Structures are given as structure tokens and as C-alpha cells.
Amino acid sequence: MSTSPSDAARKAQQALGLRLRELRKDAGLSGRELAAATGWHFTRVSKIENGVQAPTDSDIRIWCAVCSAEDQVTDLIAQARVVESMYVEFKRRTRAGMKQLLQAGGDLYERTERFRIYEHNVIPGLFQTAEYATELLSFWIDFLETRNDIEAAVAARMERQALLYRGTKTFSVVLEEAAIRTQFGTPETMAGQLDRLLSVMTLPNISFGIVPMMVQRRAVGSTGFWIFDDTLVALETPTASIDVSQPQEIALYERMFEQLRQPAIYGRDARRLIIRILDELG
Missing domain, CATH: 1.10.260.40 (lambda repressor-like DNA-binding domains)
Known part of the structure; x- marks a missing residue:
């Protein structure tokens, strides 16, 4: 329950x-x-x-x-x-539409220099294509029964991706293989999304790891989470977002991130895995 x-x-x-x-x-x-x-x-x-x-x-x-x-x-x-403020319910934050939710925390993104991101079943928003984001956000608009502002919401998500090209910010990303295999939209949408990952992986300020499904590991992530510098951890449930600011708890998430990234593959090996999945898409 x-x-x-x-x-x-x-x-x-x-x-x-x-x-x-x-x-x-x-x-x-x-x-x-x-x-x-x-x-x-x-x-x-x-x-x-x-x-x-x-x-x-x-x-x-x-x-x-x-x-x-x-x-x-x-x-x-x-x-x-x-x-x-542990729980900020999505229903309340999305009354004016999904764009309002996506633009929340803009100051946090602007002032953060080091992003550590773990996702187990979805591509993080900073790396999504417009087509992939449209599929994903359309579901949440329907699920939360909020105003349908899908075009504005997708535009807001795409606008935030400008952060990736600021050399002062670094991104350490760990994805489970399931995140790049879970299909949102058509095969063409997924293929475009995987091509996008291959592109952003080449940026010098991004460390991009993928944990293969069939690999020995010690830790399993129960949910995705984002660590903003060493000041805040953010994670989401189907109905709410949770912000963790207690120093001792942030330290535990940092330790968990290090455990989760250990079995990940990087560079050429990660690219090979993505290309193999692209081939499977046909």
C-alpha cells in the first residue's frame, strides 16, 4: 500500500x-x-x-x-x-498546466554547478527529444487531469536544456538499461531519442553511464533521484515531488549514487549498447 x-x-x-x-x-x-x-x-x-x-x-x-x-x-x-515542504502535490502545482510544474525550480537549476542524476526507467528531461517529451508529458497531463498545455510544456523542457551547453556546469548521469529500452511512443520516437543520447554523450561536461541489465551489482535503486550540488536531492512519486535538504540524508543519497554508478559502462561501451538497441528497433 x-x-x-x-x-x-x-x-x-x-x-x-x-x-x-x-x-x-x-x-x-x-x-x-x-x-x-x-x-x-x-x-x-x-x-x-x-x-x-x-x-x-x-x-x-x-x-x-x-x-x-x-x-x-x-x-x-x-x-x-x-x-x-517534503511533499508538494502535483495536482496543486499543475492547476495552471504542466508548464508551470516544469518551470518550477528554475533558480535551483541556474545556481547548481554539479548535477548527479540517476534514473531507472526513463530518460531524464534534460536529455529528452521534443517527441519523447511529448509522449511522456501527455500521459501525465491525462493522469493528473490538468489543463492540456502540451506544446508550452514541451517548449519549457526544451528551453531548460540550454544548461547542458554551459561549460561551468557538469552532469554525471547514471541510467539503468531499462531506461533506454522502455519505449514511449513509436519506434521512430525511441530511435530519435537514442540518437539524441549518442549526441549529448560527446559533450565534455557530461559523464554518461549505463548499467547493463545482466551485470553483477551490489545496489539497486528503488527510484530515480537528482542531486543538486550537495544542497538538495529531488525525487518524484506518481502524485508528488519530494525535496530532501537534510545534510545527513543528502550524504546517504550521495553514497547510493556512488554505489549505483560502479557497475555502469561508459564511453565506447555505452555507445555500443545504445547502437545495439537502435538496431533492435529496426
Whole structure:
């Protein structure tokens, strides 16, 4: 059974409360003692620890100061902000059309210098052809029952691809072989998409790896994700986007990315695989 955005946010808030409770206990304080030290009512401490009430940034700083855990402030505040904006529902963001969703985060793309991208069943948007993007986005417009602005949405996706040609930005991409075999649209659409990959792979600022299906490996990615520098991880479910900004969690995604890229093939070997699939398309 899938978890709804509200359920996930509630569980995340409870996890934050549990971390704060552990800090209090490590400091040897009871709930009433912490309340007395902060000037709060003791029920507020209980509500925060049980995930009923969300702590503010100021609450976290005070809590950590009383518990002599100032080194935890940055991480805990980041976790609290994830709780606030962990899920941004697509339905709400696409009321004005799919273009609005695709243009979101433009500032993030502009300021990011290092992109690390893992996808297991789809070509990343930065490398899609207009035809492939049309097939993909048409499905989401229908699925989310949003306004059909497919031409504007595809144009927005194509416009963002100008980032690829800025020498100051680097892209490390790892795709599962399934991503280049999963067919959206006609064989001609897929052939054009694979030709596009062969072209962008030659850019000096792009490292493009493919993990073959029949290869020994240690890790399996459960979902695609993008790492923007070392400040944010973004991933998507069928109904929502998730932004991860907690430093400890970002570090785990970075470790996972390194595990996933180890069995990937690059350069000439990757090109051979793409060409073989093109031949299969006929």
C-alpha cells in the first residue's frame, strides 16, 4: 500500500520529535525539566516530541542549547523544513498546466554547478527529444487531469536544456538499461531519442553511464533521484515531488549514487549498447 503525502509528512514530523526526545534524554533531562529550562509549558514539550506540534527554528535552537547539543541545530532545522515542504502535490502545482510544474525550480537549476542524476526507467528531461517529451508529458497531463498545455510544456523542457551547453556546469548521469529500452511512443520516437543520447554523450561536461541489465551489482535503486550540488536531492512519486535538504540524508543519497554508478559502462561501451538497441528497433 502506498503512503499518502499527509501520512508521510506526519511520520516525518514524528521522527523529528523522536530525535528531539533522544537529545533530551541524552542530556539527562525529564520533560518537565526541559520545559522549566526553556520557559515553556510541559505539554508543549510533549506535543513536539510526539509529532503533534511542529517546532519552529527558534524552538530547535533553544532545545539544543538546553541539551548542550548545539552541533545538531543545522541538521534538525533542515529536517523540520523537510517536514514542512517534503511533499508538494502535483495536482496543486499543475492547476495552471504542466508548464508551470516544469518551470518550477528554475533558480535551483541556474545556481547548481554539479548535477548527479540517476534514473531507472526513463530518460531524464534534460536529455529528452521534443517527441519523447511529448509522449511522456501527455500521459501525465491525462493522469493528473490538468489543463492540456502540451506544446508550452514541451517548449519549457526544451528551453531548460540550454544548461547542458554551459561549460561551468557538469552532469554525471547514471541510467539503468531499462531506461533506454522502455519505449514511449513509436519506434521512430525511441530511435530519435537514442540518437539524441549518442549526441549529448560527446559533450565534455557530461559523464554518461549505463548499467547493463545482466551485470553483477551490489545496489539497486528503488527510484530515480537528482542531486543538486550537495544542497538538495529531488525525487518524484506518481502524485508528488519530494525535496530532501537534510545534510545527513543528502550524504546517504550521495553514497547510493556512488554505489549505483560502479557497475555502469561508459564511453565506447555505452555507445555500443545504445547502437545495439537502435538496431533492435529496426
